[in-house]
Amino acid sequence: MDDLKNQPISGNDLARFSGPNTFMRLPSAETAAGLDVAVLGIPMDIGTSWRSGTRFGPKAIRAESAMIRPYNLATGAAPFDSLQVADVGDLPINTFSLAKSLKIIEAHYRDVLSHGVIPMAMGGDHSITLPILRAIHARHGPVALIHVDAHADVNDEMFGERETHGTVFRRAYEEGLILPDRTFQIGLRGSGYSAEDFTEAAGWGFQQFPAHQIWNRDFSQLGQDIAQQIGPKQKVYITYDIDSLDPAFAPGTGTPEIGGLTSPQALQLIRALRGLNIVGCDLVEVSPPYDTSGNTALTGANILFELLSVLPGVHYR
Numbered sequence: 001m002d003d004l005k006n007q008p009i010s011g012n013d014l015a016r017f018s019g020p021n022t023f024m025r026l027p028s029a030e031t032a033a034g035l036d037v038a039v040l041g042i043p044m045d046i047g048t049s050w051r052s053g054t055r056f057g058p059k060a061i062r063a064e065s066a067m068i069r070p071y072n073l074a075t076g077a078a079p080f081d082s083l084q085v086a087d088v089g090d091l092p093i094n095t096f097s098l099a100k101s102l103k104i105i106e107a108h109y110r111d112v113l114s115h116g117v118i119p120m121a122m123g124g125d126h127s128i129t130l131p132i133l134r135a136i137h138a139r140h141g142p143v144a145l146i147h148v149d150a151h152a153d154v155n156d157e158m159f160g161e162r163e164t165h166g167t168v169f170r171r172a173y174e175e176g177l178i179l180p181d182r183t184f185q186i187g188l189r190g191s192g193y194s195a196e197d198f199t200e201a202a203g204w205g206f207q208q209f210p211a212h213q214i215w216n217r218d219f220s221q222l223g224q225d226i227a228q229q230i231g232p233k234q235k236v237y238i239t240y241d242i243d244s245l246d247p248a249f250a251p252g253t254g255t256p257e258i259g260g261l262t263s264p265q266a267l268q269l270i271r272a273l274r275g276l277n278i279v280g281c282d283l284v285e286v287s288p289p290y291d292t293s294g295n296t297a298l299t300g301a302n303i304l305f306e307l308l309s310v311l312p313g314v315h316y317r
Contacts, residue, residue, distance in 0.1 A: 007080050008070050016066045022087035023122070024065045024305070029086035032115040036083040037311060039120045039304075040112070041090040042105060045287070046098045047127025047165040049158055051254040053287035058090055058122040060288040060297035067298065068305050075271055076316045077309035085308070088112070102131045102163055109135035118311055120304060123284030125254065126153060126165035129239045132282065133168075133177040136237055140279050144182035144230045145172070148269070149241035150189050150257040152208070154201045165285075173204055180205030182234065184226050186269070187211050187244035190257040211259055219265040223272025230276060238273070238281040238307060240266075242300050250299050252291025263299055270306040281307045 009025040019025045023039040032038040041058025048054065070080045079085065091108045093101040109132055112119050121132065126149070136143060147153075147169065154170040156162070163171065169185075172178045185201070189211035192198055202208055207229075214222065230236055243253040246260035286300045308314075 005080055005082070005084050006086055008068075011069070019066070021059065021062050023062050023301075024068050024070070027086050029088050032088055032112045032117045032119075034084065035086055035115065035117045036313065037085040037120060037308065038112050038115075038117045039085065039087045039122070041122045042093065042124035042128045043090050044093045044095070044101055044124045044128060045254070046095065046101065047125045047163070048254050049164065049166055051287060051290060053289040054123055054125045054254060054285055055095070056288045057124055057284075057286035057297070057300070060294065061122045061283070061286060061301045061304070062087070064294050064298040065301035065305070068301060071317070072305070072309045074267070075274075075309060077314050078317050079308045079311065079314045081317075082313055082315035083311065098127065098161075098163065102127065106131035106135050110138060113139040118278065119280045120308065121282035122300070122304065123282060123286070126168055126239070126241055126284045127163060128284060129282055130163060130168045130171055132280065133172050133237065134175070136280055137175075137177040140235045142176055142179050143279060144234050144236040145169075145178045145184065146226065146236060146238045146273070147183065147185045148187055148239070148244040148266075149185065150187055150211070150243045150260055151241070151255065152185055152188055152198065152201055169201070173201070178237075182230055183207065185209065186214070186222070187261050189259050211261065215259075219268035220272045223269045227273055227276055232275055233277060235277050235279045238278060240281070240283045240303055240307070241285045242283065242296060242303075243285050245299065250291075250296040252287050252289070252296030253285045254287050255285070266303060267306055270303065270310060274310040276310070278311055283307070
């Protein structure tokens with residue numbers, strides 16, 4: 001192990017209920033310079049359409065992440081052996097303006113990406129992913145997309161607004177930010193206003209895996225199939241909405257839908273994506289006020305650790 005790499009503070013050195021409120025109690029950094037992975041928070045919920053509260057998501061995820069140790073028992077991944085990772089703090093969104101906040105996010109992401117790092121975002125509602133993809137596109141061109149979510153988020157507008165948490169991937173498709181034939185939406189379910197709510201994006205080339213069709217499917221195989229279609233060289237972005245999980249596993253979210261994925265399925269899927277050329281990822285829609293146990297934030301923190309564990313360059317013991 002390279003001793004110069006940042007390491008989370010050990011629970012054997014400092015009690016887990018103390019220390020810095022950074023992701024996994026990693027060192028904080030003023031900028032992304034010199035990092036391989038920059039963890040950042042986007043505490044915003046002004047793009048939501050139902051229950052608010054995701055502005056508290058990053059703080060809660062950081063707090064619960066103190067429980068996570070640096071070695072992944074199931075996969076052998078030891079990301080801090082080979083990657084320089086730090087928490088670069090929260091982006092200074094404008095809490096009174098969604099439009100201005102989206103521009104702030106894109107500008108900050110362009111700066112982060114200029115350092116050649118892989119950004120990992122803690123949301124925040126899902127509207128944060130659109131400006132992220134705009135910055136990713138400016139750096140990497142159009143990317144493959146793995147989108148795990150209860151909702152397709154392909155509305156044309158919501159209350160006359162074209163940039164919200166429910167319109168992200170229509171805008172991304174229209175702007176050419178993503179590759180339609182290499183866009184995978186996993187976990188879709190619930191009700192809609194018409195069949196087109198679910199089928200229109202399939203006409204663009206999106207591959208969709210509704211929850212009811214994959215309840216009993218091996219998610220390891222599903223992930224491997226998706227990875228094979230994307231290929232090891234194609235750059236890919238992963239966006240993970242916590243409401244993809246059933247509310248029994250993640251009740252603390254803004255738009256819950258029953259009949260969702262299980263937490264073991266979430267782990268199976270992510271672990272099968274090892275080897276992909278991942279250039280960024282996010283975990284969104286954790287709303288702590290709706291889960292006083294902290295379990296949703298804990299699950300989100302672990303999903304982020306699993307994503308960190310499959311990034312390019314991770315060392316396996």
